[in-house]
Amino acid sequence: MNLNSISLDRKNPTPSNPNSTAFTFGLNTTFLMGKIRANDTYTAYGFKLGIDHSSNLTSQNSSSSNYTIGPVIQFGKFVKVFDQFYYAPNATFGISGKFYSNSPNLYNTKSIGFEVSAGVAPLNFVFQVKDNFLLNITLGGAGINYNYSGSTSDTGNSSINNLSVYGSISNSSSLGAYYLF
Numbered sequence: 001m002n003l004n005s006i007s008l009d010r011k012n013p014t015p016s017n018p019n020s021t022a023f024t025f026g027l028n029t030t031f032l033m034g035k036i037r038a039n040d041t042y043t044a045y046g047f048k049l050g051i052d053h054s055s056n057l058t059s060q061n062s063s064s065s066n067y068t069i070g071p072v073i074q075f076g077k078f079v080k081v082f083d084q085f086y087y088a089p090n091a092t093f094g095i096s097g098k099f100y101s102n103s104p105n106l107y108n109t110k111s112i113g114f115e116v117s118a119g120v121a122p123l124n125f126v127f128q129v130k131d132n133f134l135l136n137i138t139l140g141g142a143g144i145n146y147n148y149s150g151s152t153s154d155t156g157n158s159s160i161n162n163l164s165v166y167g168s169i170s171n172s173s174s175l176g177a178y179y180l181f
Contacts, residue, residue, distance in 0.1 A: 026052040030072055030092075040078040048072050048094060068115070070096030076124075084128040088136065091120045098149060111149040119143030126176075136176040 027050065034044030050068035076090030096115045123139035 023055040024053070026050070028052075028068070032072065032074055034074070036078065040080075042074075042076050042078075044074045044076070046072050046074075048096060050096075065101055067099045068096045070094055070115075078126065081125075086126040086128070086134075088124045088126045089120070089122045090124055091118070093118050098147075100149065113147065113149030115145060115147045117143060117145045134176070 028048065029050070030046060030048040032044035032046035034042045036042045048068065048070060050066075052066040053063065055063040072092060072094040074090055074092045076088055079087040081087055094115075094117050096117070098111075098113045098115060100111045100113075119141055120143065121138045121141045123141070124136060125139070126134045126136045128134050
C-alpha cells in the first residue's frame with residue numbers, strides 16, 4: 001500500500017488570488033495471494049487499486065482525479081541470508097484500466113485508457129517477525145510503463161501515448177505483510 005502525502009501550498013499566491021492553495025492525495029495498493037513452493041520461489045496473483053486526486057482551491061476550484069484498477073502477477077524467490085532475514089528479489093507485471101476526470105477547467109476533460117507495466121525489485125529484503133508474518137523493505141528497482149488514454153472534452157477527441165522507463169537505487173521503502181501457509 002502506498003499513501004502519498006497530503007499538501008497545502010500557500011507559497012505561490014497570485015495577485016488575483018492571494019489565498020490560493022493546492023491539495024494532493026494519492027492511495028495506491030496492490031493485493032497479492034500465492035503459495036511458496038518447496039524451492040522457496042513463489043507466484044502471486046492479485047489486483048491493484050489506486051486513486052490520485054488533486055485540487056486547486058483558487059477562484060476556479062478545479063480538481064482532477066485518476067482511478068486505476070487491474071490484475072497483477074508477481075514472481076519471486078526467498079534466499080535465506082541468516083536466521084530470520086531473507087533476500088527476496090521479485091518481478092511484477094500488471095495491466096490496469098484507468099479513468100481520469102478534470103473539472104471544471106476550460107474543457108471539462110474526461111478520459112479512459114490503460115497501462116501496461118513491468119518492474120523488478122532486485123534489492124528487496126524480508127524479515128520474518130513471526131512464523132506467519134514477514135516485513136519487507138525495498139531499496140531500489142527498475143521497470144517500464146506504457147500508458148494510453150483517449151480523451152473527450154468540449155473541444156473534441158484526442159489520444160495520448162506515453163512510454164516511460166525508470167530505475168532507482170534509493171532509500172525508498174515499502175512495508176509488506178506476508179502470510180505463509
